[in-house]
Structure formats: structure tokens, C-alpha cells
Amino acid sequence: MLKFVLKRILMLIPVILGIVLIVFTIMYLTPGDPARLILGEKAPQEQVDVLRDQMGLNDPFVVQFARYVGNMLRGDFGRSYATNIPVAETIAERFPKTAELALAGMFLSVLIGMPIGILSAVKRYSILDNISMIFAMLATAIPAFWLGMMLIIAFSLNLKWFPSSGFDTFRQMVLPTITLAAVNAAVIIRMTRSSMLEVVRQDYIRTAWAKGADQKRVVLGHALKNSIIPVITVIGINFGSLLGGAVVTETVFGIPGLGTAMVNAIRMKDNPLVLGSVVYIAIVFSLVNLAVDIIYALIDPRLRE
Amino acid sequence: MTAQNSAAGQGAQAPLLEVRDLSTYFPVYGGALSTVKGYVHAVDGVSFTVNQHETLGLVGESGCGKSTLIRSILLLEKPTKGQILFEGQDMQAMKAAQLRHLRRNLQIVFQDPYAALDPRMTIGQIIGEPLRVHGEADAAQRERQVKELLEMVGLQRGYYHRYPHEFSGGQRQRVSIARALALRPKLILCDEPVSALDVSIQSQILNLLRSLQSEFGLTYIFISHALNVVRYVSDRVGVMYLGKLVELAPVKELYTTPRHPYTRALLSAIPIPDPTVSRERILLQGDLPNPKNPPAGCRFHTRCPFAADECRAAEPALTEVAPGCQVACHRAVRGEI
């Protein structure tokens, strides 16, 4: 098991390097002159040229990339063009909110998705099953930002149950979490349901019945653990889309997470911040997937070797 | 048995196929960096010859390397070492075009009649494929040939435009055989062609294979794990165990006087559909060892009731003990068992 974990951690290194390379390349190809941006619209060209040189923007791509990776290893993601604040600090300040949001969203969607998915599968074709399938269908078809806006109108403006913005108190967390969780809950419901239905057809479930197990034992004791395995993968993969979706949700609800910082940074052409944030989130996402793989192996003994 | 007679009559002729010390290993990946941690010795130093018009049967338990051997002969799997001589020519040394040409002479029939036919092609396309690939005949000619082939294997010409799913397992196996026959090959490699079929269908296919052999002078390598089937079709039989050929003998010899302990056990394990026959049974202990790390010495020693120290120490070579009878067992060679 330890070997498995170590192996997965080792495998993470090239993946992370790859992530940095891709995002760095994308941002490198961005038209626009960072030096001009830092100095502002009115600065004379000579000054801009000097700064370009200082920032190493005239160096070849490989040199710039190597420098970036080198700095990154020391925890230095550069400084924001717009605020001159070290990107690492902005990330440290902003990311916890995004993480909270994503975790809350994940927690809620698992809390809703798994039990409903299981019940839907066990009581296939029942009313509950139909309702949850309709919900799942609708939820995946509604753009999150639209849902968020509608929730604000309904529950914040008209009913005044929840605040429309922020993410500090419990009441503030309700609407954004629902917004973010809706799609994911739908995915988890569907995944759990189909995985459960799949597992229920397996031979070993027949074996369990043949032993004289009752339904509770069959579902909880035999089917659940097996059917959860694919769901966990989905949860891991979807954590990425939650982190991505947080960008939109944060914008709708004015949550000061890394997502809004990133959107802002794009508007301001603040490349180091965009680059740093994307790389950071991608790394976090890889780590989440590592964790998922480990959980996976804990559940499924076949993967441990 | 016509085939056997003709083979015996032309005994002096050069063999159609000669396999020399053929080995095929599959790398096993492992460790933190997915490096090669070892090899599955799927086929390990196998040598034999196949003569014109004869049927060489190969038996062995699941995983002993039968399919790999066949696939290696066809160069579908790259052999790790050894030589494959077809009509005296080294297949691995051939140029691509030459090899392509030679492939016409070597065809294969698979075990699973469901997986062997592309579900998206019509029977006509499937059987015509070898002709198409080799640029044989134009479309019209091809259709005529395919229909002839259909008839040859006992199917109706009208099936030409049907799809595989419309057929039963036995019929599909006939289609597979027709495809293998399309290029008029000299050698057909049959990888468990009847294992997936019901008994009542199995005999139809076996009869078909035999009649085709006599009609076209075909040569077969016939793989099966069912010894009764092998006995029925083969002139000579080879027994494989964990990638090794442990015994090779003419069919009568092998079934009447099996020499290798494994062959004996295998033979005795087969239930005979006759409640009146009662035999002394040699029950083997344990399972087939993991081919990733086969036992040292004789590979069979872990399950062999006659194992001695020398069996654990040295690997026995395939040795001729009687005309045409070879066995790889220290003690059997000396006639001790």
C-alpha cells in the first residue's frame, strides 16, 4: 500500500511539470506586453524596453520557463503585474475560500447524490426514481450562473432568507453551495444509480442472495462498496469541474475566492496571477485525484498490488 | 486416417513448418516507474516440426502458452527468440512484402466464434477480406469465390449479405473456417476452434475440418484443452505445460502409453462419458504455478507425484525416447516411471 502511494506521488511530478508547461505556454503566447501594462498607458517606450529587459521577457522561451519552474519550486509564483503583490500571497489569501466553496459543494452533492442514487436504483421505476432522474436531467441542463441568479432573486431578494453575497457565515454559504452543487449532485445521482444497477446484476450479488442475505445486507453489505468505486472516480474528476465552476459561482455571489481573482486578472492582463492560479488549482486537483486513487485502493483490494 | 497415411508416405519430405527453440516473453511492468520487473515466459524454447498434410495437436491447461505459440508462429506476437521456418524459409528474416505474400499460406481459426467476426461486416465482406487485402480478384469474382467458400463449409450461398449476429456459434465457426480457406493456405492454425461450442455442434465442426483436410490436402496445427477432441483430429500430439513442450508423440502412442507424468495426469483427469469405465485417477496437487515466476528445474515438479531432487535442480530437455516420441522428463527418459 505504501509502495502504491509512493508510486502515485512519484507519478505526480511529471504531471505537475506538464501542467506548468501547458499553462505557461498558453500564457506565454498571449499577445500584449506585460511591461507596458505594468508601467501604464502613458509610460514612454524606452522605459518599457528597459523593464522588459529587467523582467527577462526578452529571454528565450525555455529560459523563461526554467526560471518560472525554478522559482515555483521555491514557492515563488512571481508578482502580480497589477498589484505588485506576490502571486503566492494572493493565492494563499484567496484559495481557502475557493476550496471551502468547492468542498462545501462536493459535500452537499455527495450528501444528496449518493443516498438518492442508491434509493433510485433500489426502488427502480418508483416515483422517487422518476423525480430524481428528472431533477438530474434538469440540473445538468441549467447553466450554473443562471441558477445562481435565479436563486438570488428568489431567496435573497424576494424571500430575504439568505444574503446575496459573501461566503463567511452559514447563511451566506447556502445559495452559492447549492448553485455549485446542483450539477454535481445530478452527476453523482446518475452515476450512483447506474453503478448500483450494474452491480446488482453481478454474479456475487446472486451469491449473496443464495446465502440467504436479506435486502439490507445485499444492498449495504455487498452492492454498496462495489458500486461506490466508479462513483469515487467521478467525484475525483468532478472536483476539477467544481474548482472550475467555482469561478462562475464566485462571480455571481461576489465571493472573494481565487476564481474571481483569476477572472479579474484576465481582465487586467495580469498574467502571473492567471498562470499562478491555474497552475495552483491544477496541482491541487492532481493531489485530490491522488487522494481519490488512494481511497479507491483502500476500497478495492484489487488495486492495491 | 487419410492425412496420417499421406504424411507417413512422404516422411522424407521437408517439413512444412519448423519451429526452432521459439520463446515469447511478455514483460511485466511494476515498481514506481513502471519499469520491466520480469517476464512472463509464455512460450519458452519450444521446437517442433509440422509435416505436409498432417495435423499436429497441442494440448495443455489454460495459460500454458498455446495461443501465444500460435500467435508467435504467425508473427502476430514478436518472438523473443527462436526461428520459424516455413517451407525452409526463416519468416522473421523476410522483407515485409515477402512476408505478406507468405501469409497467404498461413491462416488461423479462433476459439471464440463471436469475437472472431467483425460485427459490422457482412459475411461476404468477412470471407472476402483476405482476397481484398491481397488484391485477389475483382469484386464480382470475389463474390463468386466467397459463395463457393460458403458452400464448401456447409453454408448457403444466400448468407452472403447477412451479418454475423444472425448466425449461431457453429455457423459462425464455419464462416471463420471459410475465411481461413479463402486464400487456399497450406497451413491452418486452429486455436481451440470447438471449445466454445456445444457438444452437439462440436462434432459438426470437427467433421468439417477433417473433410476439408482431405479435400484440399491441408495441414493443421490444432490446439485444444480437450484431449478427446485432439485425439480425434490429430496425427501427432504435443503436450504443453507452462510454456514448455513436455511431450510430443504420435497420437496412438501418446494416448496408450503416455510417458510424461503430466500427460498421464491429464489423461486420467478426463471424465469418460461411460459410467462403466472406471480408471485409476492421478489427482494432481495444487494449481498451475504463476508463469511470471515459473518453478526452477522441471516446471512440473511442484505438482508431480514422481518428483525427485534432480527434477528440482535441472530442467529436462525434450528427448526422443522412441521413434517420433519425445518427452521432457528426467525419469521418463530413463523409463523409471
Add this chain to the structure above:
Amino acid sequence: GDSAGTNPGGEAAPAAPSGEKDSVIVAMNADPTGFDPQVTLDATAMMVMYNIYDTLVESDGACSSDIRPGLAESWDISDDNMVYTFHLKSGVKFHNGEPFTAADAKFTIERAMVEPATASYCASIDKVDAPDDSTLVVTLKVPFANFLMNLGGSFFGVVNEKAVTESGEDYGRNPVGTGPYKFVSWSSGDNVVLAYNEDYHGEAPAIKNVTYRVLPDTSTALVALQNGEIDALPNSAPIDAPTIEADPNLNLYSAPGATIAYIGFNTQAAPFDNEKVRQAVKYAINKEEVFMGAQDGDGVLANSPLNEVMDGYNPDDPVMNPYDLEKAKALMTEAGYADGFSCSIKLAAGQNREKVAQVVQAQLKEIGITASIETLEKGTYFEQMAVGNYEVYVGGLNWPDADDMLTYLFASDGPFNWGSVYSNPTIDELLVKARQENDAAKRSEMYQQIVKITDEDANKIPLYFPNQYFAAKNSLKGVRVIDNCYYPVASWSWE
């Protein structure tokens, strides 16, 4: 939210008994970029900095000739208008406890002279001297009539030399001023917290704690205001005005804005190097419609880059809305473009210039010009504009002083004369003269002359000045709306 007494969490604020309440939560529509007055010129940051920093002299924003003493109690001006001697207040302390001296003032101005963001505002300054702790002497290169007003701008906010040196690159996050509020914390993207400065040299403000909350979405922000999550909403959207006015708990303050929206051309490249074409565009644009479309008719139309608060404004000349489609078409034909042509309209993302562009796009279609809209990120936009890589653009300029406004737009080296495509020696000369002219009437005349010249060659087409709005709870008193970033909290109080 980590400062005591504030409630950035935004639970519907518990109705504190009136009179006891001494904190306020103000919305900000974007995260500020830092609080270094000589580095940061963004509007949200300036809104905060006005409350942290003092300037030597004070004016209401920068658009008033009413100059009041600030950190300088009084000043003398030499006869040639070249040397200004300031007598500084004594006993003033920075938030870090350091005493305020002339050396800090000198440091500040000299810093402003070299910082890229502010250097251009200091073009007229020759040197600064601090003969003693309470005297500051500023010598100009040329006389500059608006010098004092300029000195009241937030970018001359006086900083403490020691604090600046100590913090180095991070000064923007650790601002130290002498103003009524001192900086407490800034959590990026979320809020900025200020607290009352006990040592403030002026009158003690009624509000003790100020929290600025970042609420980028205007409709969310309004809901927050209505729900009592925040107390004040600067720059509320015109569309929300009726709602705010209808809300019995809210007050809406408005003032004519000083930000102009205009259309500019690259006058050096075909087809807009052809004056006829520019004229045609001028007549093809129905300002009323643009104004309605972009602004819902909120604000005032512009006939020139100047408005009523600026010198040289004349409401009748040039014509307010010269829209005349026939004439425009005729001009196009005259210019040899009877069949029209294609061009692109560039603009920087993130303002409602996009709406302007869309309306203009539709109007240009009427005279056969097929315009595509290129919304560029700020950086790209500036970069392309700076080298003259554009055809038509929608510009905006917030500079409520006639001299600056006209200089930036029309001077040969004016920063908003993008790529220096326009050069008119007469205008350059007039600008210099006006700057040195102390007689307001004469100065106005010169400005009018410039306006006339530029209108005739249709160099830029002024569109409108939007109104300035500020929504707040009606229990918040003392609110003044002066400029889009100048809201002195010190004057506020709860009812």
C-alpha cells in the same frame, strides 16, 4: 472580516440603536490594486486612499478652483507664478507615529515625479526643497495655472518616507498616511478595513470604522444594500435608480459626472485620414441614441470634451447633436466611399463602452460602414493603441480639468492622442499659453478655440458625460457626491 466592530460578513445588519452605530460598510465594484498613491491610479483604490492620505492642499476632487488648506496651512506664490512656498501644519503625525515634516512632503512630490504612473502629472515641476521642517518650496519649470488644484489630486497624497522605504515593494499593502482613517487590513477580493485615526489633526469623524466590501456585480450589490448587508453603494447603475428612489430606506445621490465618452479615429491611416470620412461619421452618429442605448439617457450629452464644471464650456457651440444622415451619406460619397467600407472599433473590456460601440456599430451601418467590435483586454488595448494600431475606438477619460482634458486628447504628445496620430501646432501653442494664463476668462477663450478647431476637423467625437450615482441608507448623513472616486467618509454620520 477580521476587524472588530465591522460586520463584513453581511448578516442582515442588526439595527444598532441609532447614534451608537459608528461603522459603515461601503461597496466597491472591484478589488483595489493597492494603496500607494504614487503608484495606483485605479478608481476603487482612490476611493479608499482619499480617506487614508492627506494632500498639501485640498480641493473637492480636482474639479473645483476652491482650494482649501490641507497639510499646508498657507502658501505663498511668487510673482512670476513659478515658486510656491508652503507653510506646513505642525503636530501632524503619520499613522505609524512618525511626525509629518517637510521632508516627507518633498519625498512625496519627488517620488511622484519619477513614478511612471504619476510622472506625467508632474511635468511642470522643476524642483522641490525643504528648507526647514515646516516649509516646502516647489519651483516650476513654467508657470502652471492649475498647479494647486493638481496638487490636491490623490496622487499627491503625502506618504511617510520611512514607511515607504521600510515596506519597499509591499508598501501598497501597508499604506501609511496622515488622513482621518488608518489602514487596518485588506483581504484581497473581499474587503478593506479602515479604522479611525485617534491622532487625526482635523476634526474627529463620527464614523469610526469603515469596511469596503468588494461586490463586483451591481445587481448583487443592490440586493445587498436593500438587505442591509452594506450601507452605501457608490456608482450604482442608472438602471437601478428608480428602485433605489422607491425604496423608503435608501437615498440616491447624484451629480453630473466628469467622465467623457468619445469616439476617436486614427487620423493617419486610410480611410480615417480623410477628414470627410470623419465628418461623415460625426453626422452619422446620433448621440441621443447612443446616450439612450448606453446610458439610458442618464447624464448629459457632450458637445465638446468639456462640461459645465470646466473652463471653456459653451453649451451652444459646437452643436450638441449634429446628427444628419443625409449629410453623412453625402460626405461619404464626396470622400469616395459611396459604397462604404469595413473597419474595426476597438475598446477596452469592462466598461459600458461596449454598449456605445454596439450602438455606433449599428449607426455606421446606415452609411455603409461595416464595423466590427474588438473588445480587448486592457493591456492589449493599451499596447495596440500606443503604437497607433487602431482605426476607430471608443474612449473614455476621467479628467475634469479643461487643461488636462484637452492636453491629453489633443496635444501632439498627449497620452490619449494614441500613437500621436494628431499634431496641430496651433493647439499645442494654445495649450501652453492657457496653462500660463492666470486670467480665467482669457483661458476659457483659448480652450473654446481648441474645441472649435478639433470639432471642425472631427478629430474626436465627444458623446456624453454620465451621471454619478451614490446610493446609501437614508440614515447615513453627510454624504456628498463630488467625483466618482471621492467620497470623504469623515464627513458622514449616522442619524
Add this chain to the structure above:
Amino acid sequence: MSSLLEVSHLKVLFHTQQGDVPAVDDVSFQVEEGETLCIVGESGCGKSATVQAVMKLVPTPPGEYAGGKILLEGRDLLPLSTKEMIPIRGHEMSMIFQEPMTSLNPVKTIGSQVGEVLEIHRRDLSAREIRAQVEEKLSLVGIPDPARCAASYPHQLSGGMRQRAMIAMALACEPKILIADEPTTALDVTIQAQILDLIRQLKEKTGMTVLLITHDLGVVAEMAQRVLVMYSGKVVEQGEVGALFRAPLHPYTEGLLACLPRVDQDEEELYTIPGQVSNPADFPKGCRFHPRCPYRQQICKEISPELREADGRLVACHFLPGERVRREEGAL
């Protein structure tokens, strides 16, 4: 005395998209205490459906118990609810399946899966006792290191070991009847021999009753006392094993025996049963075997033969061996 298990006129339908499939059609048989009854027949003839019905394990839907009786010691199981079946399954009757890999839960240890049967049916046992019993059962089925095996997961064992574990599980509560649905089909011959030998030994030791399903006549010959031959959902012949092999009464049984190549005999050409098993959704009228039968007469195409007694056995054919006329090829 009534039989231990008596199935009479059992009918199981599967509702499929091609129509209703009468997978088990009017099947009757008895299993006597202590005997081994083999059911043979081609793939799809309804062997599994029959024994699954006995355990009430036919998935419904798509399956349906369409009639008949299943009497276990005189008590009809068909009307019982799932709950009422619990004490019977695994306790009075237990079952092992063909594919030992997929029939074991991949994420649970062998020990816990074997122990579960005891947990369900032997409430009186403590966890410790269960563990001890599990190891005992595992060693009973010839697993060399029961403690290690109990802690292993299915994928860590070989096929033969898994099948042994399955048997241990089935035997945990010492059931009266062991139903084995093709227990050796997925295994190699040498392993098959081990497993069959094991079942035989256990039977000798405990005297349990075995219902063995297979398609291998060799296995039947070795294991069975009595045989039930099924074809297309129907019982075509039933009787004592020796007699049946010696002189099969039904043409299908006859063909089946004749078409097998044997290790102990040479044959020049194999007998073949022509054609193939009919599509279960569309069985032919009359005798279901008639399209492949070399002796068919007009009546075979019209009337489905009833099981009748002949020679101490039961057979479902209009003609007994002496009455048949072999048709010439192509005469139809």
C-alpha cells in the same frame, strides 16, 4: 415417503423483447435424499433457470414463475416471500456457481464471505466461533492454509481455490441439498478433477444430496446416480445413469452420446446432430427436437410428447427405440 425435493410442472418464463421465453416448461423431477442428480443439456436449455427457480433466485423481472410446485420436504417454496426464503437459502439448500471469479464479492475477504453465511443463519455463534468455523470449513474443502486464505481477497486466489471457497461457503451451514451449477466448466481438466473429487468426498462424508448441473456427459457419467436430460426447456429423458448411457431412449440423448469423441476409443467419423438448438423465443410446434431428429414423423411436428415411463426410465418421445425409422437424408 416423499422425496427431499420434488419439482412438479415447474414453468419459468422470461419476458424478453422478442417475446416470452419459456425457459423452463413443465419440468418435473424428484431428488431423493443422499443421491446425486445431474441435469445435462445444451447451453440455453434451461438448466440454470430450473435450479435458480428452486432457490427462488430467478430475477423477476424479467423472469416469472408461471406455475408448478417446488416442494422441499413437502413444503411448497413458490408462494414464499423473499423474507420467508431467507432461512432456506444457504441453510437448507445452498448453491455454487459456474464462474468462481465473478461469484465472489471482489472487495470482501474470503473469510468474511464464508463467515457471512454463518452470521445470517447461526445467530448463536460469536464472531470468534464464526472465525474458527470458517477456517474449519476452508480446510474441509482442502485449502492448505485456511487462515491465510480467509484473509485473502478473491483475486489473490486461483480459480480452483476460489471454487473451493465457494464450496466451503455453500457447506458452511451443512445444507440438505447442494446445488452446483456447472461448478467446473470454467476450470482446467486437472483442477476439474480435483473439484469433482472433492464434491464426491464431501458427499461421502456428510451424506448430503447433490444436484449437479453440467453439459459434460463425462462428468455425468462419473458423478451421477440419476440423470435428467433437458432440451429446450423440457425434460426429454430421465433415469438411472448406467441404463441411460447404455441405451438412451430419446434420440437427443442418443445423438449426444454418439457425437462425442472419446479418449478411450477411435472413431473414423463422428456422428452429428444436425442443425442447432432452436431459438427459445420461437420454439417449433410439436416436439421441440423434431427439426434435428433423424426419426421424426408427422406426429412429431404436431404433438408435443409427454414424459412417459419406459424401461424404468422416463422419456418424452412418441417412439421408443424399437419403433423408430431412420429417415434418409433429404427426404424432408
Add this chain to the structure above:
Amino acid sequence: MTVKTEKPLSARPEGEEKKESPFKEFCRRFFRNKQAVIGLVIFVMLVFVAVFADVLVDYDNQVIKQDIVNKRQPPSSEHLMGTDDYGRDILARVIYGTRISLTIGLTTVACAMAAGIVIGAVSGYFGGRLDNVIMRVMDVFMSIPSMLLAIAVVASLGPGIVNIMIAVGLALVPGYSRVVRSAVLSVRNKEFVQAAKAVGDSHFSIILHHIIPNALAPVIVQATLGVGEVIITAAGLSFLGLGIAPPMPEWGAMLSEGREFIRYMPHLVLFPGLSIMITVLALNLLGDGLRDALDPQMK
């Protein structure tokens, strides 16, 4: 010795058993699924609207022509869905938006699918080191949340319809290539492929004739579901201000334009929002139906 034993003896030709072709069976399964049929009907209607958008509405005079005086009119008999911020008829824009959104969705997915098929087929078929390298690269792409990848690409290339398609499509490729690869892996060792190899068929021909046709089904399902995903992601980018340039009536852009008026004139966001919802819903129903019909055992 004759082998034609079965023909004269069998009562009827065996091939005549009522087994359907896979396609027919697929159709029967699909059309029994009411939801899927609804999805298909809606989708066909949407495609119809998209194809004939030019005929249904006049782009110059209805879709982009402004009428500032009549801006933000509530729905009326003249403007069934009201007018937008520039006085343009929302219905006309929604209709035209169908073309844009569907084009974005379908083109992006088609391109991503093509790339995915090539990458997946090559990777899966040849296996070994090449496969390893390709899959690691795909892993890397998959480790960047798709929305973020899209944001980074838009940040770099700037907004615009083609850039959006690149941004969103790029994120889809790894998923598709994985699906294709695993399908290819399951086909690659099928014996009919071995048979083709044994005959001497070339790799290219094998991939083309055997591998891709048999590996296509899961990708098609994935792609159908992907179209909806793309439409939503593109709308999300437009919402963040990183989307399509005006005056193109892309639904997401319409939503984000109408956003500030959501309190007062919800119809500005209601109709484009509903359009997205219905389209995505239809595609999802269709995709699920396809999946169930193609392989009832698939998840």
C-alpha cells in the same frame, strides 16, 4: 465425404431466425424510449431552426438592427419575447442564437471528437511506449479543470467565437481520446482484428476498417452529451465576459448582457436561459437514449 449435412436436414434455413441487425435493434430500443424520442424531436427541431435561421429571421434587420427607442420592451404581440437592451427582438435573436450555439456545440465536439479518435485510436492500437506518452500527456490535460483551461486559453487568445471553440474543445480532447482508446483496447485484441493482421492487412486499413467502426459507439454517446456541455461552458465564458463578441446573439452572451436587468426585466435572461436549458436537456435525453440503445449495460 460430404459436410453439407445441415442444409438439407434443417427444417428451415437457420439464418432466418428472427435476429435483428444491430442497427434495427438499436432503432427499436431507441424508439421505445420516450424520453430519447422527445430529445431527438427537440434536437431535430433545433437543427431545423439553426439551418433555416436565415429564412426565419432577417439577420440584418431583426437580429442586429437596433431600435434604441423600443429597448427592453416586455413581451408583446409584436415582440413575443420582448426586446433587449438595444431594442432588438429577443425572439429573433434566440432563433439566430440557435444557429450560433449549435454551431459552437457541434463544431467543437466534432473537432474534439476527430482529434480524440485519431489520438485514441493510434494510442490504443499501437500501445506500448507511444501509448504511454500520449496518455500521460492526456493525463496532464485532464489535470487542468476544463473551465480553467478554457479560461487560460481565452486569456491568451482573447475572446471570440473561434477562440471559444478552441478553448472549450481543447479540454474535451483528452476525455474523448480516453474513451476511444479504451474502446480500441477492447477491440484491438478481438480475434477479428488478429485475423485481419494474420491475412496481412496494413495497420492503417485495420484501424480504418475494424477498429474505428467498432469503437465509435461510446464516443458518439459521449459526444452527444458533450455538445450540451460545450454550450453551457461557452455560455459560462460569455457570462464571465470572456465569450463571443457582440452583436452575435450567442445565448450566453445574451444572458450576460441581460444580467443587470434581471430584477426588472427577467425576460431578458429568461428566454436565452430557457433556450440553453431546453437544448442541453434535449441533447442529454438524446445522448442517454443513444447510450441505452447502443449498449444497455453501459453506465
